[in-house]
Amino acid sequence: MPYKKLHIEIIDRVGSILMQSGSRFNKLSITTLRELKRAFGELEADPAVTVIVLSGYPGESFAVGADIAQMRDFGPAEGFAFAELGQSLFAQMEECGKPIIGALNGITMGGGCDLALACDIRLGSDALLFAHPGAKLGIITGFCGTQKLPRLVGKNFAREIFMTSDPYTAADGLRMGFINRLFPAASFWDDVVAFAGRIAAHPVEPLLYGKKIINASEDVELKSGCVMELGAFSSLFATEARAEKMQSFLNRKKNHGTR
């Protein structure tokens, strides 16, 4: 079944989900959220994909929150169902066994900001503007942003972002640690693809274990986290990729030594 709001591309082990709602902003309608759940499920299952990139490229926005005209008429039950749909998407992204890179090409606000927070790594274009403007509308986010933003940038910046409701620039994002890297708008997509390609060159198994175990670091104390790491580290010694990569490393070293 074709997607109405998304465009999917798979090139050189990088699977890109490009949000294209057909308007200036990629509003996270119920349709878009459902399609995102389906797309992440398909790319996770696809053996041709090692890394997933989520973006609004080449449009002006990454994503904004819900359609406010639609949300205005929500009662508590509809608000609950909508927030639950969003949260289940974000939980799916966190559970997904492949790295997910958020390529923040432009406007990233409200629920769109929370969507970015559900990615493992965020890359920003210098056209990025991000905000959590819920306070201006008399609400707060219902997509886990109050929990995930402080875990990423610290409580101090998170409070500032929520309390001001102001838009912040890519440079602000880099300074606060909201984005990992800042790329020029002109070369943004090339830079994103090159970055994703470096991760896609690695075997899938350590990426899977690395993601799960780093995610756990937030929820367990150091000792338990290290015990979990023991299990993950040693399990990887059963993979063919590990044996092959180590052997080729040793061969390369030998060749360097005799040149």
Added chain:
Amino acid sequence: MTRAVQVQHEGDIALVRLNRPEAANCLSGAMIQSLLETFRKLKDDREVKGVIITGGGKFFCAGGDIGEMAAMSPMAAVEFAELGQKLMFAIERVGKPVLAVVNGHALGGGLELALACDFIVASTAAFFAAPEIKLGIIPGFGGTQRLARLVGKAKAKELIFTGDSINAAEAHAIGLVNRVYEPDQLLAQALELMQTICSRGPLSLRMGKEIIDAGYDIDLANACLMERDAFALCFSTEDQKEGMGAFLEKRPARFPGR
């Protein structure tokens, strides 16, 4: 045969140097055992108030010995990672400040070794990486946990997913490294910094270290209760009397460490 781990005493400071430059100071099983014994001794050595770890030669430490690891079964890998983790916990529980002085490449297990120290200072020639992913594995000496705790989950994932190295300036920008010095200044500056630290009361240094580490993993309210009790315990020491007495008498304190 020269020892793989050299310990040199500079006043109150023990300077621990990884000394297998021909093997990039890699963490073979034997090297980890030597470090473990070194830190066991340092824990009980009352003359030593602070510890510096650095690398001899061009490398800080290139991590696990890949020649050793290549043929490991999963069960052998459990034992190897357990040994490495034991060392990292021994460094954290040595009871005195430990400074990683990263003179060159700190890769994989070498990065994890630096992460087990209280904080890191580096030369402008230093590079940091978690390249395990390129070998089909992940860090196994606590790196997935300590790196995420220090620089945040997203930066930790970037380093661990790409396997790419970052230079000292980048490491400083993300908070992995506290201070950066020119290579010829590095050791002298690090010793000076550690001397300043060692001039403080050893008992309060130990309590500060342990309460920051322990409190990081538990909820704020209980961590603050632990702080309250550790704070109160300081008032049973001669160091507290000396520290406050010296302040009131406007003279430098000389902490007896009791």
